[in-house]
Amino acid sequence: MAEQSRWAQGGERNLGYGRRFAELVESGADVDGEARLADALVGRRARVLDAGSGMGRVAAYLQGRGHRVVAAEPDPRLVEQSRRTYPEVEVLTSDILGLTDEVLDAAGAPTEFDLVVCVGNVITFVAEGTEVAVLRRLGELLAPGGRLLVGFHLQGGPETARRLTPEEFAAEVAEAGLVVDHRFGGYDLRPVDDLYAVWVLRAAR
Numbered sequence: 001m002a003e004q005s006r007w008a009q010g011g012e013r014n015l016g017y018g019r020r021f022a023e024l025v026e027s028g029a030d031v032d033g034e035a036r037l038a039d040a041l042v043g044r045r046a047r048v049l050d051a052g053s054g055m056g057r058v059a060a061y062l063q064g065r066g067h068r069v070v071a072a073e074p075d076p077r078l079v080e081q082s083r084r085t086y087p088e089v090e091v092l093t094s095d096i097l098g099l100t101d102e103v104l105d106a107a108g109a110p111t112e113f114d115l116v117v118c119v120g121n122v123i124t125f126v127a128e129g130t131e132v133a134v135l136r137r138l139g140e141l142l143a144p145g146g147r148l149l150v151g152f153h154l155q156g157g158p159e160t161a162r163r164l165t166p167e168e169f170a171a172e173v174a175e176a177g178l179v180v181d182h183r184f185g186g187y188d189l190r191p192v193d194d195l196y197a198v199w200v201l202r203a204a205r
């Protein structure tokens with residue numbers, strides 16, 4: 001049997017994410033910082049994959065901006081929350097490695113994207129041993145000239161996530177055939193710091 005993701009292993013301990021964002025959306029708080037940067041990375045009416053889309057906030061914003069968005073999320077509780085909160089957003093119940101061309105085709109989705117978004121610590125929650133394969137698959141899903149936006153905590157992140165240093169991540173990126181175009185300290189493009197890391201990557205090919 002395939003290894004469970006760190007997210008799935010976290011079980012009930014990860015329920016706070018969905019609850020917190022439900023409250024933030026309800027209160028009218030700004031939950032779109034990641035999506036605003038994503039929107040700035042592409043032209044209009046772009047093909048965007050939100051890989052590990054969670055409760056759907058990033059996908060919903062980008063779809064609202066006119067992009068062709070595919071959201072993919074493996075946790076059925078979050079798929080349900082996403083469909084309830086943002087019924088207009090198409091969500092595939094799949095993890096990243098399950099997003100084969102056949103699966104995307106069967107869903108009527110594009111098989112290559114101008115932008116793949118993988119934010120909110122997704123990359124630190126994938127199953128142990130799949131880290132490079134996941135990055136490689138995300139790279140394969142990029143259209144020529146396409147880019148991959150990744151963000152995760154360096155400190156103070158979720159307790160069930162993997163601790164990942166910038167150096168470790170950069171090595172995995174290279175092994176997966178990707179290149180770092182930019183690193184920032186946040187989605188507002190603040191300078192690099194040791195709290196959070198935002199990366200813009202592209203395929204080396």
Ligand SMILES: C[S@@+](CC[C@H](N)C(=O)[O-])C[C@H]1O[C@@H](n2cnc3c(N)ncnc32)[C@H](O)[C@@H]1O
Pocket residue numbers: 005006007017051052053054055056057058072073074075078094095096097118119120121122123125126127134
């Ligand atoms: C903290 S949530 C962030 C969700 C969303 N990206 C956001 O920023 O609101 C972490 C997400 O990583 C997802 N995840 C973990 N492993 C994954 C994998 N291999 N493929 C896709 N998503 C994965 C979980 O299901 C969960 O939705």
